[in-house]
Amino acid sequence: MRVGIVGATGAVGRELVDVLGRRAFPVTSLRLFASARSAGTTVKTPFGPTTIEAFSDAAVRDLDIALLAVSGDFAKAHAPAMVAAGVTVIDNSSAFRLQDDVPLVVPEVNAAAIGGARLIANPNCTTAILVVALEPLRQAFGLKRVIVSTYQAASGAGAEGMAELERESRRVLVEGVKPEADVFRWPLAFNVIPQIDAFQANGYTREEMKVVWESQKIMGAADLPISCTAVRIPTMRVHAEAVTIETERPVTPDAAREVLRRAAGVKVVDDPAQGLYPMPINATGQDDVEAGRIRANPVFGDCGLDFFLCGDQLLKGAALNAVQIAERLPAVARKAA
């Protein structure tokens, strides 16, 4: 397949190159697109040295698959022309996620939604990490309600967010100076910020509402009540999520553990006596979402469960999920068969 990555120099773009390589995606040619500022630079890739090209609508017309790691506005402006030119587009932005005729896909949950679509949306990182664990529990026990609190890493704001956390930490520790924020609204080093994206009229942030709307769409559970509190914390690239569910049928921690052990994309790490539970330090660079601290929630009687998730925001939350979608495209799946 002739594959292109648009936004190739960002944190997700770079990760896409790696993921395509290590999953041996059937690439006949890989082209990397970025702004004119980065064009001309040659970078090493698993498919050989590749020179970054300036993006233009004409330049991407010959691709079979375009993986977009760009802003929503950029995706809205350019994805339709790519699709019209015959390119299959997998878009990492929020531009098309809630559009009825665009599948929003986490392959472990709703791969069938891809069908013959030529524009497929990759979910928000927080959503992807959540539903990969939530859907198997929903299938096994039913879900009545979901309450999530997130602990989101700097990488959610891209390479600039990661650089800002590093710079701020240095300023505090080495120079003893209170840092000033640029990418984030407030300094992130040695802080937590209970705001990710803009506030909505209902008092939730857009990030929190993305978790609600996107999870409902991916699981095909439009009426499932979900509440989310999204918080930025000073970690580098793993989002953690504390999840409480009320199930329709009784659930026990052992039964939930067994379901999650069998779930694709989930790794159960749950031996509190040994100090084993999901942590960003271990989930970094891992494809699977770690699940642990699985325990009964007494508020909901026999039907309550609490658990904790950690997932690499740049992998399952972005690049890995996008490549997993690409692997399920009919033309790619045919080649692999």
Ligand code: 2RA
């Ligand atoms: C964040 N979920 O963590 C957003 C980015 N996709 O900021």
